Amino acid sequence: MATEMEAQSVGAEDGFTQVTRKGGRRAKKRQAEQLSPAGEGEDAGRMDTEEARPAKRPVFPPLSGDAFLGGKEETRKISVPANRYTPLKENWLKIFTPIVEHLGLQIRFNLKSRNVEIRTCKETKDVSALTKAADFVKAFILGFQVEDALALIRLDDLFLESFEITDVKPLKGDHLSRAIGRIAGKGGKTKFTIENVTRTRIVLADVKVHILGSFQNIKMARTAICNLILGNSSFFLWCFLWKEKNRNLGTQTRFAHAFRIRVMLKMAGRNSRVHKCGPRKKSRNIFARIPSVCLLEKSKGLLGSIA
Secondary structure: HHHHHHHHHHHHHHOOOOOOOOOHHHHHHHHHHHHHHHHHHHHHHHHHHHHOOOOOOOOOOOOOOOOOOOOOEEEEEEEEOOHHHHHHHHHHHHHHHHHHHHHEEEEEEEEOOOOOEOOOOOOOOOOHHHHHHHHEEEEEEEEEOOHHHOOOHHHHOOEEEEEEHHHOOOOOOHHHHHHHHHHOHHHHHHHHHHHHHHOOOOEEOOOEEEEEEEEEHHHHHHHHHHHHHOOOOOHHHHHHHHHHOOOOOOOOHHHHHHHHHHHHHHHHHHHOOOOEEEOOOOOOHHHHHHHHHHHHHHHHEEEEEEE
């Protein structure tokens, strides 16, 4: 108190009064910096002691079939359209056997609601069994064969994808019919080609397209079908599938080389035709400049050996 009084008296003599601040931001910051090293040292010591203690892993007994869902039963219902009643009745034994014996589920067909009902029971051991069984029945109802749909139960990396033709391009009337015809091909030839090359299964149901396969294969088949919907011919589809197949394999086989020569011959033959209305316009295709005779001489031995 005496020092404060002396300081105030000295300031009063000069005509100013000195004001003392109890604490400022800088002072508080210094105090925090001085206290922080000590706190960090204590926290580090605590962490060292905590890490030194051995961690015990919890051990849980395996759950039984009726306890993995907490004692509750789960149910899935799949509606059946009228046009699939007869196939479902004929193949019911093939559908019933793998679901009950291999997956340990219960299944029935409700005649009143006309739904296929699947539920878990005490014999169910796998958590994903109900989802696999529902996908299996749904694939069959969409139009796939029982043998093809059964792969959804045996394999884990298979999926179902559905889309409509009008989602790709809004078509109506005859334009929509022609798009469906381009996807199917003459006698189903184009659809079988896409299935064999992409290793998928395709179902055409009016304007809906259902694809069954792995993720990468579904992507390839979907791109090919979309190109057909947009108006590309089957010839360009074969070129696309040949390119994608070689990209996946990473090598060009002898058969693929022969197929490429056939494509070149076909392009050369198209460009050399003369229409009734007059000569054809000059094409930008590079194969048009190659004489068909040279291509025939080049591919004579290769095509003959493969055929």
